[in-house]
Amino acid sequence: MNKAAVVCGLGTWVPPYALTNDELATLVDTSDAWIRSRTGIGRRHIADASTATSDLAVEAGGRALKSASGPGGRDVDAVIVATTTPDHPCPATAPLVAARLGLGTVAAFDVAAVCTGFLYGLATGAGLIAAGTAARVLVIGAETFSRILDPADRAARAIFGDGAGAVVLRAGDPAEPGALGTFDLGSDGNGSDLITVRTGGSRHPHPTAGDTADPYFRMNGKAVFRGAVERMTESSRRVLAGRRPDLVVAHQANLRILHAVADRLGVDRADCYVNLDRVGNTAAASIPLALGDAGRDGALVPGRQVLLTAFGGGLTWGATTLTWPDIEPA
DSSP states (O other): OOOEEEEEEEEEEOOSOEEEHHHHTTTSSOOHHHHHHHHOOOEEEOOOTTOOHHHHHHHHHHHHHHHOOSTTTTOOSEEEEEOSSOSOSSSOSHHHHHHHTTOOSOEEEEEOOGGGHHHHHHHHHHHHHHTTSOSEEEEEEEEEGGGGSOTTOHHHHHHBOEEEEEEEEEEEOTTSTTBOOOOEEEEOGGGTTSEEEOSSSSSSOSOOTTSSOOOSEEEOHHHHHHHHHHHHHHHHHHHHTTOOOSEEEEOOSOHHHHHHHHHHHTOOGGGBOOOHHHHOBOGGGHHHHHHHHHHHHTSSOTTOEEEEEEEETTTEEEEEEEEOOSOOOO
């Protein structure tokens, strides 16, 4: 029997402090009306100075392990952390998260695909299970995006927030609820300059006066908007193969993007779940945070056919499907 990766646990966490649009308007030249009309966002959670990405990942990961059902309890064989904002450039954040969760010497590594990171992490975890390398995998999307935003960039500060979400995958039957379906993943490095942090890697290791190095996150919003709609729609169509999902849980980037994707897929906008009004764009944490809120809101109930899709820097994109299982988000 082919081994499928089955979602059996879900946990989420956001920092306590929520920065509202009105409060943000006292810090940069913006307004609640300007932000809502362009993005649909009303607030975003911001980590305090003592909180790192690993702290958020540990909170969400621990909750996912508590939520997990079936044999194995808290045991997992691998930890994957999807993030663009690791604690350090070196080492990866995942081994520290695994240690703090008391998981012993399991395999642990990071995945960097920006806002598509969680989907890439799910696909990687599913691959470990299919190969027999792991029976249970903890996949976490965690970000402290507020740390890489230019304080003067009103657009980026309005969009991005901090948070983490995680799922536990276990080996199971491809036909059972929670089994992840076929993945469609893609990338286009020709668009790598559309979403970028220029400084900190081997190309521009350190900021230097007079050069083009830049320590902050930058995004070409108009080009990204077009690419996100096109790529998420195409990727979703490939995994749906003519089927109609009951619920679309897409990367929470912008309300207009979500509606455009739903319209192109022929899905009612009401069936495209939205929580970005409460948390903003949390990059790799976006999809699991949305799944958690959808479960708590009653939008996600056992048996619903769910489409997951995302688009992010790289450029990267992807999609997959599953029948939602009977689990309680923690």
